Amino acid sequence: MKKNLSSYLLDRALIPSDGRRRIVIDHIFPRVDCGGFPLKRIVGERMTVRAHVFADGHEKISIHFAFKHINEEKWNEIPMVDCGNDEWEASFPLNKLGIYEGKVIGWIDHFQNWLEKLYKLPEDDKELGVELLIGVQLLEKNFLELSHNEELKWWIEELKNERLSILQRVHLAKNPALQQLVQKCPDRSLGSESTEPFLIFVERPKAQFSSWYEFFPRSWSIVAGRHGTFKECERLLPEIASMGFDVVYLPPIHPIGKKARKGKNNSLEPTPEDVGSPWAIGSEEGGHKAVHPALGTLEDFRHFVEKAAQYGIEVALDIAFQCSPDHPYVTEHPSWFKWRPDGTVQYAENPPKKYQDIIPFDFETSDWEALWEELKSIFVFWINQGVKIFRVDNPHTKPLEFWRWVIWELKKEYPETIFLSEAFTRPKLLYGLAKRGFSQSYTYFTWRSTPAELRAYMEELTSYPIIEFFRPNFWPNTPDILPCYLQYAPPSMFKMRLVLAATLSSNYGIYGPAYELCINTPLEPGKEEYLDSEKYEIKKWDWDASGNIKDFIRKVNHIRKNNVALQRTDNIRFVQTDNPRLLAYVKDGPAHADPLLIVVNMSKNVEMGWVNFSPSLVGLEASKPYELMDLLADVTYTWHGDWNFVKLDPEICPAHIFRLSQYG
């Protein structure tokens, strides 16, 4: 539009610069916010997109959806289907890992509109000759000029051929071959394209379905009291795999700072024997790209990764962007830190926690671009050692747009990477990080302790648009969190929270062996820190101590592997019970595959109650009896109708995982 027309709307692209573009592309969905954040999908899935598209007037419009992998040049285009009410839909397979972009393209289909009018004219209408000429002009001006198609030229000559009667030529114009030809070279000179971004992160199935096991390698020496090594840890892998975990996540494996090192139980007065916190990264032995010498060599680490792969386990590393005061960065890149007038750097805090052994990067440094690139190179370094899964420590204390950038850049080059956000922070920040690309996120699961709280939380997590960008990863414990309800609690409570984590969310994890050994003593009653936390010392674990729940975990993970219903999170529907201490829900797979009904007793006592569940919810016939096989107890029940009775004694088992079926 020229300068004499308004520039405000034009400058902000609120109206098209060519006012003849009459197609309005109003709304594309699903979308996250206004399309600036990618949707998350799994490779092999189909993507279904809808758009509201219309034009003024009553002419027919043609709408296409164009999409491409961001690393490719060529756009793929498919027609969108008119669903009525000005809504259009397209669906396409996501065959490749990485980032896809898409857009809607629309134009008024003048040839089609002309053809429809031609069809409406009776064959003896005196307008027929004029109408035919209109079509010829249209083809010459709007199509031939654009395409220079030889075949089209022939058609036009025939339509003008005066040796044929008008009626003969009208029949010619209605020939589907001409229509097909014209569709191949549509006139889009006045078409419109959507301007709002449409992005998809296509990830590996593991981004959606994973079972994590976290442990500290240094606690697993064969010799009591000695610092464990990667080599020694290889012997754990068969048992971790047998328990059914497919991701082993290691706290930071780098050299640990000596300056301001923490002692046992977070003490500020360490003894010379204290090994420090693995999150105090860096010493004269190296930083984020080095391995703690006591754990072994980089080669040992790679061997551990390869060995794990043989057991079907991937190794996930902890990425904690912070330094101990003697990290090499501190002297090599002093501008990356905020120096105080006394020559020190203020230590890190994540209120109410204080990390006196850690100094943060100054993301307001004028050298921020070099800092961003260096941090990205840390990921790349470990990707080159065979690591594809990263658990990111406290991402909410680093700029959000840094994460959007670094995850985007890594996904572009290494689309198989998976990122787990450890942001125990306020809701908008937590979701804001997930929007910026994290594949999975820690959640508030750990602090939802009643059936009503958990149900409300799951309903929030599976609501639109959160379900489009946020994949929860439920942890019943972490090295930082022994939740109040597990403190001094019996094994049945540990089993209960494990069933919840493992069946509510398709991604979950435990910090072991504290979990399976049901370690339940806090530093102080009411605080969530473990007593004698492994974060500050080498532990000696008796993995087969009596009272461990390894077999129970094995069973639950086995059920997860064998029931597709448990391999996604968006398929949950809650079911009513008359006892507020019971939580009941159903899950099933595509076409009602593997229908499950899960009932969890969330109290410490024996609970019983009626479950109101219509079998038609999972595709069973409501009028007939149906079988419930309890996959935990290996017992089968028969239920009839909507209301049925359950009784759960936590001492025996705090949950039913029923697999439903029906004969006849």
Place this chain on the structure above:
Amino acid sequence: MKKNLSSYLLDRALIPSDGRRRIVIDHIFPRVDCGGFPLKRIVGERMTVRAHVFADGHEKISIHFAFKHINEEKWNEIPMVDCGNDEWEASFPLNKLGIYEGKVIGWIDHFQNWLEKLYKLPEDDKELGVELLIGVQLLEKNFLELSHNEELKWWIEELKNERLSILQRVHLAKNPALQQLVQKCPDRSLGSESTEPFLIFVERPKAQFSSWYEFFPRSWSIVAGRHGTFKECERLLPEIASMGFDVVYLPPIHPIGKKARKGKNNSLEPTPEDVGSPWAIGSEEGGHKAVHPALGTLEDFRHFVEKAAQYGIEVALDIAFQCSPDHPYVTEHPSWFKWRPDGTVQYAENPPKKYQDIIPFDFETSDWEALWEELKSIFVFWINQGVKIFRVDNPHTKPLEFWRWVIWELKKEYPETIFLSEAFTRPKLLYGLAKRGFSQSYTYFTWRSTPAELRAYMEELTSYPIIEFFRPNFWPNTPDILPCYLQYAPPSMFKMRLVLAATLSSNYGIYGPAYELCINTPLEPGKEEYLDSEKYEIKKWDWDASGNIKDFIRKVNHIRKNNVALQRTDNIRFVQTDNPRLLAYVKDGPAHADPLLIVVNMSKNVEMGWVNFSPSLVGLEASKPYELMDLLADVTYTWHGDWNFVKLDPEICPAHIFRLSQYG
């Protein structure tokens, strides 16, 4: 960000170009779609804006909202208040008609963060000296360099003054005067501004509360059979005002084309006496900027407008962007029309209607900019004749972005203008036009004939975000629409639909005198066209014919004027009844002013039933009896509690409009 960092995200402004800008401005609301469409407000109202804003980490942030009238240069800035959960709110008055824009500005408040830390340090802390130096550096680097403020320089010197003790200087730093000074020159060098548009159309109260009366001036000659004139129509104004209408809307007043003129009842074979349809605009006597000579002169029209103003009535004109075949534009601007090879222009259609006497503009003309400007100039022409309200005919058959542009441009220069969209079309198109700036819109009210349908429709219209951009104008009839339920119907049905229109929506209108005379004969049974429609002929009306409902209309409009509850549309809440033929709803004003309960019998028969209404809904005490004054019947009732009985005989009155009160 430099070229070595990703350009995809940068090019699309998905990450800031300076990565040190750590504030995330996530969501501003209310908003229409992604902010591209203006919110609608009335002058004098306060605008309350919320935004989700946060940064990484735990530092304090400062958030401001900046706004300005689009015709002014200077931004006004007010602090946003932290509402918790990372939501911030600001509120400001809209004092001026026209377009406002706004944006959120956020920055990390380093001085405030430093001050808080200082307050936390005990007065004997050995860190106090270092902390003081940090503050001095901060003030020098982040504030003094930016502001060169002399007073600040003095403070900094004092904070460095070694003749004072550290503690004395710390006390100085805590002086509120310094804090105030720093707040005046905040360091926003790494601040962020929202990028999504935030726009408000601030309109006159009449955009929200108006009562329209449409009539054809040509039918009001003093001499039977003669063409009426503006002068003759002036005598109608006292009665229209007395009936309580404040907008008189005239169908097009321009010369009517002679070529292809329509005869009576839309006949294609007119007689020489036929006057044609006023929508077939233009003849050799002029086009959209001319007055039909038979109606009088432009001066007569201006006089009519002035006379109307004396009665508190504004004149609204019909803007129909289309031409009769002999409109001067056709020869002056042939490029604005789509010519057929036989030298004709295809006539207009709005399926299933055919307008053989009208040819449309070709909005795909390469000369579209001149066309847009000319169409805008038509509005300007009539604005200069004193017209500020425009009813736009079939806007959905012209490009949507043309409307966004032309309304924006007119609002900028003539902020007192009001635009009513006559788009009886599909929902997304209808809403799409309203989003682009129309002050009011025709709706589907006319085709919602049961209480359930009307309730669902009102709930849609008052839902977010529709309520932010769409103001309904309810019409029980128009010259095009005699709805089925009014065909051969008694006056009570006309009263019933009038009460609904006038109390559900604060904007409503009737086509008179057909409405108040209860004209009920369609062209054919089941068709919505009037028999012997005024669109194609001069009518002779007996305005005082027996059975007219003028007094009823007078009463209803009087009630509207005296009860603020009826002067907006977003304050409706429906109330349950046990009879599905009764529709009941409450409305009240600010602080429960003018509380009304309205019950309408939507059937033709006597209906009775129980209304479930809690008086606390409109601020009355639920435990006490309350009075209901029926403003239509001038009868008072006393009700107790939640369930009360009503009986409505349409022959007496089809509705109650109860005004509620309570003593003691």
